[in-house]
Amino acid sequence: xxxxxxxxxxxxxxxPITPQIYAQxxxxxxxxxxxxxxxxxxTEIARTWSVSRxxxxxxxxxxxSEGLLAVLPQRGTIVSRISYSAVLNARFLREAIEADIxxxxxxxxxxxxxxxxxxxxxxQEKLAxxxxxxxxxxxxxxxxxxxDGAAKRGAWKLIEGLKSQMDRVRFLSLGHFPVGKLIEQHRxxxxxxxxxxxxxxxxxxxxxxxxxxxxxxxxxxxxxDFFDVPEGGVPEPVNAPTQGGNDP
Amino acid sequence: xxxxxxxxxxxxxxxPITPQIYAQxxxxxxxxxxxxxxxxxxTEIARTWSVSRxxxxxxxxxxxSEGLLAVLPQRGTIVSRISYSAVLNARFLREAIEADIxxxxxxxxxxxxxxxxxxxxxxQEKLAxxxxxxxxxxxxxxxxxxxDGAAKRGAWKLIEGLKSQMDRVRFLSLGHFPVGKLIEQHRxxxxxxxxxxxxxxxxxxxxxxxxxxxxxxxxxxxxxDFFDVPEGGVPEPVNAPTQGGNDP
DNA sequence: ACTTCCATACTTCCATACTAGTCAGGTTTG
DNA sequence: CAAACCTGACTAGTATGGAAGTATGGAAGT
Numbered sequence: 001x002x003x004x005x006x007x008x009x010x011x012x013x014x015x016p017i018t019p020q021i022y023a024q025x026x027x028x029x030x031x032x033x034x035x036x037x038x039x040x041x042x043t044e045i046a047r048t049w050s051v052s053r054x055x056x057x058x059x060x061x062x063x064x065s066e067g068l069l070a071v072l073p074q075r076g077t078i079v080s081r082i083s084y085s086a087v088l089n090a091r092f093l094r095e096a097i098e099a100d101i102x103x104x105x106x107x108x109x110x111x112x113x114x115x116x117x118x119x120x121x122x123x124q125e126k127l128a129x130x131x132x133x134x135x136x137x138x139x140x141x142x143x144x145x146x147x148d149g150a151a152k153r154g155a156w157k158l159i160e161g162l163k164s165q166m167d168r169v170r171f172l173s174l175g176h177f178p179v180g181k182l183i184e185q186h187r188x189x190x191x192x193x194x195x196x197x198x199x200x201x202x203x204x205x206x207x208x209x210x211x212x213x214x215x216x217x218x219x220x221x222x223x224x225d226f227f228d229v230p231e232g233g234v235p236e237p238v239n240a241p242t243q244g245g246n247d248p
Numbered sequence: 249x250x251x252x253x254x255x256x257x258x259x260x261x262x263x264p265i266t267p268q269i270y271a272q273x274x275x276x277x278x279x280x281x282x283x284x285x286x287x288x289x290x291t292e293i294a295r296t297w298s299v300s301r302x303x304x305x306x307x308x309x310x311x312x313s314e315g316l317l318a319v320l321p322q323r324g325t326i327v328s329r330i331s332y333s334a335v336l337n338a339r340f341l342r343e344a345i346e347a348d349i350x351x352x353x354x355x356x357x358x359x360x361x362x363x364x365x366x367x368x369x370x371x372q373e374k375l376a377x378x379x380x381x382x383x384x385x386x387x388x389x390x391x392x393x394x395x396d397g398a399a400k401r402g403a404w405k406l407i408e409g410l411k412s413q414m415d416r417v418r419f420l421s422l423g424h425f426p427v428g429k430l431i432e433q434h435r436x437x438x439x440x441x442x443x444x445x446x447x448x449x450x451x452x453x454x455x456x457x458x459x460x461x462x463x464x465x466x467x468x469x470x471x472x473d474f475f476d477v478p479e480g481g482v483p484e485p486v487n488a489p490t491q492g493g494n495d496p
Numbered sequence: 497a498c499t500t501c502c503a504t505a506c507t508t509c510c511a512t513a514c515t516a517g518t519c520a521g522g523t524t525t526g
Numbered sequence: 527c528a529a530a531c532c533t534g535a536c537t538a539g540t541a542t543g544g545a546a547g548t549a550t551g552g553a554a555g556t
Contacts, residue, residue, distance in 0.1 A: 092400065325507085
């Protein structure tokens with residue numbers, strides 16, 4: 001079948017097998033080496049790594065619960081197509097959570113944290129010219145640092161799960177996304193936090209997270225087979241207002 | 249062992265077994281019929297329902313990923329203690345998400361939705377005098393309706409997972425929590441949404457969600473064995489400001 | 497009394513066999 | 527000729543046996 005693309009790394013027979021299978025498959029799916037819509041089977045994957053079906057099956061269960069695989073009972077298992085609405089939904093949730101995190105930071109700015117973030121900004125600019133693949137890692141580090149700074153590591157763990165859906169899109173859009181602009185927005189967040197301006201911080205983080213998937217429609221148009229548009233037409237994103245309100 | 253408390257319901261041998269085991273165990277844990285710290289084993293549970301160990305194992309995996317079980321390799325499986333910080337974290341996340349949902353609703357109030365919510369408020373008041381157990385179901389319905397009204401069903405699905413941690417606490421506090429006050433707060437949310445007052449809506453939903461676990465310290469003091477306090481002392485909750493900001 | 501070793505009875509993890517549902521294609525039947 | 531019906535090659539779901547790791551209690555040695 002098409003599973004030769006994931007044979008790359010050998011397994012450590014001493015370590016637990018299930019998590020290794022899980023990690024390999026997850027990586028293959030997020031990086032689109034396993035294309036959305038591909039059919040795979042427990043037996044096939046088990047043969048690929050010369051293990052039994054059991055650990056493969058358990059890895060499938062975990063991947064299915066993340067929405068990366070769809071297990072059809074007695075019929076087969078397919079790599080989920082990228083759900084347009086799930087991606088928008090993940091972005092919405094991420095925005096809601098990170099907005100609150102950022103507000104906590106601005107409420108009581110920590111100079112050490114600001115310094116750490118500014119260091120990261122420098123590193124990001126150094127990589128701006130080079131591979132965008134590395135930038136994704138730095139971007140992840142930046143947002144994780146924000147969560148840790150607000151003592152919300154648990155929140156980040158949840159965001160990681162949401163990110164898997166968004167990252168599939170980002171790996172499709174590699175090459176043409178505006179690294180410079182993203183860095184500028186990162187800087188705006190840090191500035192607002194440093195000044196303790198809660199409103200400005202919220203606005204900055206929200207507009208940043210809306211920028212991340214700005215080219216989703218183009219990517220969808222370029223590779224519609226990778227996507228699963230629920231029914232007729234592309235859903236419109238609905239977001240909360242960027243700031244508090246506008247009473248009459 | 250202590251597993252006789254979950255023998256209650258028989259299984260349908262025709263339907264898939266794994267989800268049935270999962271649901272039964274989840275229910276038993278959340279309602280504290282299986283006490284935090286209890287040791288259970290695949291073999292034991294399998295015997296209880298006269299099935300093989302395999303579906304039990306798969307149910308264990310799902311429960312462990314939700315944080316309700318802790319599987320220690322080659323050692324055993326225990327019912328997770330209620331993590332104090334995980335509960336606070338779940339509440340923080342829920343507040344962030346539901347605040348944005350409520351703001352969307354207030355942005356463009358839907359009269360049909362408001363009517364539906366007011367009907368639910370009536371039903372809640374009718375049950376206020378009777379069993380608080382039933383109120384929890386209505387409360388859940390209320391919040392789910394808010395999410396659906398903002399077309400964020402996906403968000404609700406995630407909140408359901410978070411709620412499992414919080415619900416364990418609520419089932420411990422049954423009997424003495426302020427149903428009337430909660431209903432009053434529900435009404436405040438509906439009022440604010442109806443008036444399209446975004447700030448008031450946000451304030452209402454946030455203070456409501458902070459009320460829900462108001463008696464967490466007492467519950468913890470009453471049954472400390474059920475809890476797992478990470479290290480020395482009870483963590484302080486840190487929340488985002490209830491509204492936008494306060495620039496200098 | 498105290499430590500070390502080892503047998504034993506657990507546990508989860510992995511491999512294998514079997515069951516049952518699904519689908520595609522050829523065959524038979526009306 | 528068409529439609530219904532077998533049939534065999536898949537699939538995931540379940541059952542069961544054995545492997546490897548871990549805790550525990552008692553025997554042996556210091």
